[in-house]
Amino acid sequence: MKKLTGKIHPQHLPAFIIAIAILFGFIVIQKIYFTILLNQKITPQVIEEIFENNFKKAIQFDSSSVTLGGNIVLKNVKIAPTTDFNDNYNLISCKKAIIDLNYFKAITGSMVIRGVTFTDASMTIVKNYGKSYLETFKGIFSGIVNGNTINLDDFYMELDGNLLYNENLSTDKLNLSIQDVSLAISMKNKHLSYTIKGEVLPADSSLDSGRIHISGIIDYTDAMGYKASHHSIYAKKLDMHIVNYFLKEYSEYPITVRGYFYTDCTINHDSAYSFKGTVEFDNCTIENMKNIPHFEYISKDNISIDALMECNEDLSEINVSSFTFNDKEISIDATLKYSKDKLLQFYFSTNQIDLDDCDYIQLVPGLYYDGSLKIMTQCDFDIANDTMKSFKILCDAHDVSVFKKVNNATTSYLKGTRLKVEGDVKSVILDFFAKHKKSDIRVQSKINIDKWAPLTSTTDITITSKQLHSDVLVYLVADGISSLYTGAMEDMGIGYNEIFFRDKPLGKYLINNIIKLKCNIGKLLFDNNAHLKNIKIDILSNKGTISTPSFNCEGYSGIYSFNINAFCNCDYPNLTITAGVSNFDYGRYLQDCGQKDATGIMNVSLNYSVSGYRLSHLLQNGNGLLQVTIANTIFDKTLLQKKIGEMAKICNISFADGVWRCNRLDLTINHIADRWILQNMFIDTDTVQLGGYGNYTIDKGLSLPCYATVFTREGPVIKGSQRINFVITGTLDNPVIATGTPCGKKEISLFDVN
Numbered sequence: 001m002k003k004l005t006g007k008i009h010p011q012h013l014p015a016f017i018i019a020i021a022i023l024f025g026f027i028v029i030q031k032i033y034f035t036i037l038l039n040q041k042i043t044p045q046v047i048e049e050i051f052e053n054n055f056k057k058a059i060q061f062d063s064s065s066v067t068l069g070g071n072i073v074l075k076n077v078k079i080a081p082t083t084d085f086n087d088n089y090n091l092i093s094c095k096k097a098i099i100d101l102n103y104f105k106a107i108t109g110s111m112v113i114r115g116v117t118f119t120d121a122s123m124t125i126v127k128n129y130g131k132s133y134l135e136t137f138k139g140i141f142s143g144i145v146n147g148n149t150i151n152l153d154d155f156y157m158e159l160d161g162n163l164l165y166n167e168n169l170s171t172d173k174l175n176l177s178i179q180d181v182s183l184a185i186s187m188k189n190k191h192l193s194y195t196i197k198g199e200v201l202p203a204d205s206s207l208d209s210g211r212i213h214i215s216g217i218i219d220y221t222d223a224m225g226y227k228a229s230h231h232s233i234y235a236k237k238l239d240m241h242i243v244n245y246f247l248k249e250y251s252e253y254p255i256t257v258r259g260y261f262y263t264d265c266t267i268n269h270d271s272a273y274s275f276k277g278t279v280e281f282d283n284c285t286i287e288n289m290k291n292i293p294h295f296e297y298i299s300k301d302n303i304s305i306d307a308l309m310e311c312n313e314d315l316s317e318i319n320v321s322s323f324t325f326n327d328k329e330i331s332i333d334a335t336l337k338y339s340k341d342k343l344l345q346f347y348f349s350t351n352q353i354d355l356d357d358c359d360y361i362q363l364v365p366g367l368y369y370d371g372s373l374k375i376m377t378q379c380d381f382d383i384a385n386d387t388m389k390s391f392k393i394l395c396d397a398h399d400v401s402v403f404k405k406v407n408n409a410t411t412s413y414l415k416g417t418r419l420k421v422e423g424d425v426k427s428v429i430l431d432f433f434a435k436h437k438k439s440d441i442r443v444q445s446k447i448n449i450d451k452w453a454p455l456t457s458t459t460d461i462t463i464t465s466k467q468l469h470s471d472v473l474v475y476l477v478a479d480g481i482s483s484l485y486t487g488a489m490e491d492m493g494i495g496y497n498e499i500f501f502r503d504k505p506l507g508k509y510l511i512n513n514i515i516k517l518k519c520n521i522g523k524l525l526f527d528n529n530a531h532l533k534n535i536k537i538d539i540l541s542n543k544g545t546i547s548t549p550s551f552n553c554e555g556y557s558g559i560y561s562f563n564i565n566a567f568c569n570c571d572y573p574n575l576t577i578t579a580g581v582s583n584f585d586y587g588r589y590l591q592d593c594g595q596k597d598a599t600g601i602m603n604v605s606l607n608y609s610v611s612g613y614r615l616s617h618l619l620q621n622g623n624g625l626l627q628v629t630i631a632n633t634i635f636d637k638t639l640l641q642k643k644i645g646e647m648a649k650i651c652n653i654s655f656a657d658g659v660w661r662c663n664r665l666d667l668t669i670n671h672i673a674d675r676w677i678l679q680n681m682f683i684d685t686d687t688v689q690l691g692g693y694g695n696y697t698i699d700k701g702l703s704l705p706c707y708a709t710v711f712t713r714e715g716p717v718i719k720g721s722q723r724i725n726f727v728i729t730g731t732l733d734n735p736v737i738a739t740g741t742p743c744g745k746k747e748i749s750l751f752d753v754n
Helices: 002-006 013-041 044-054 103-107 133-141 241-250 470-492 505-512 586-592 615-621 639-650
Strands: 063-066 072-079 092-101 113-127 154-168 173-188 191-200 210-220 226-239 255-269 272-288 295-312 317-326 331-339 343-350 367-382 387-406 409-423 427-436 439-452 455-469 514-525 531-542 545-554 559-567 574-585 601-611 623-635 660-672 675-685 688-697 701-714 717-731 734-739 747-749
Touching (some): 044 072, 455 470, 455 505, 586 601, 639 734, 688 717
Antiparallel strands (some): 226 255, 272 295, 514 531, 559 574, 574 601, 601 623, 660 675, 717 734
């Protein structure tokens, strides 16, 4: 001050002092003037009416005062989320709130609010179950209206303090806390500008805090209707545990995620949406919570995604100018351009992936991979003219192995696997080879394409195997049938579906294309040295008509047959499968399996037919018959003997362990709609005679009443017999034997499968 007064000329000093005195006097008079003028307008009742009428919020405060500039200061303020305090929480609580009044209006005694500032505040946002995010946040601001007290064309709100977001879900409660928050909202010239930044506390207290800085502009109409928006989002080290609350509520997949989330991006919306920026995940872990023990699909992966994309609201126009994905070992580059009814263009490419280094990815628990993989595909399709302008595909998997690790044991599933796919506009060529234990298989295919829309082509497929173990074939067939009937059960619950087969994607494909399948198996292996040989099957699908031009199988003097007939070029297609073998030397087969002195002849016939245009028709129209007869054979250490022995022990029946000589085995199973009927089962041996009948349905399971008559012999003479009654119940994957009178009730697992 001395320096300032030292520079003032002595003649000017009195004038300077007078000016300061006048200014100070003016401020004092203004303070007194505003205090007197606004005293009646800042009572709790008036303030409450202003907030209720203009903000649709209830307010409470301890005291109020007027600043030198005519603004209103409220102490210890509480603002409810609605017009009353019945919600058990406060939208805003703060030590001090400043209501910024229009100065020139305040001089005349009018209260026109330009803005509100909340200092050292706590803001709480609660999303109740059943409300959307839009409804939740719209409810906070929707009460603000234009009026004599507030002009929304020139209004602002500022807040510093803390923010708490609570999400009350049906299964869990999300609490998201942001500390050291700086929040600013400004409305002017039909633009709402906002910015929020602060420190985000992690859901897992053992993790570090994150940071966010979000800002943007929302354009609105005269009637406060939404027009467009522009947002910049920066997030650093956010705890991804937060996502699990949403997954539990909205996702059907039982997974949880862990790790840190980063992003630096912009999101715009005008006539279309656009995204530009980077998304990163640090130590990303995705865990399956359904299987016990739990297993991790992805473990501690560092992922970076850069993207530039835009689309309109109905997704009829999509343009992904660039998309890059990078993690520890995998790099992906992709682009996409789609215009409804006009064009489809995309490009997708990976690096040369070393599968041995991708052990942090497990789609099946304990399953690991070795080898290399590279994929590239490019497409330019003119939808308007149904013309493929350009197309390329390359998939190269080399020396791939698939194996499972359990503790220190390693089980190999596939080894030496190769897959090569190459294609262009005119053709696609596939070459696949793999080994599994004693089995090998090679699949070669060439698709000659005449037209892409609808796809019209001729496909040649050749499947060859020098030797194939029957376990592989049984597994594939059983798993395929199980999947079909599981899908049929799900389809039963969908209700009426009037899309006929020829209008479905599969129907259109079969009707427009020719498929030639040739299958050649040198040896089909069973136990020990048992095998069939020279198996050759030709199947032709000629534009919806399926047939079996030729079939051959050799082994054990049997006469084999296999035939498929189907007609699919209709609304209600039909399928018939017949297969069988007659005069099969069952005794020699058992000898090759390791049973000495075995004899017997077996005959098997299978007939199955179905018609329909959806999977549920398998359970409504399917009709099949399986008949098996075996004469003059033996049973030696079979599962059947073991189970009869267990039941005999429960029933205190003496049972001679040894080889059974079987005079005849007859088995007849019918399949009608959703029922499988054991029409007849009769096994006649020199030790036990068995019989049974019953049925199986998916909803009720097995119900097969059976009996076993155990013979007592002295040499070749039967001296007596005892009967065991039992019922086979349960499901196909876990059937159970329940013994009855006179043995008492006790259950025995049929297959000893855990």
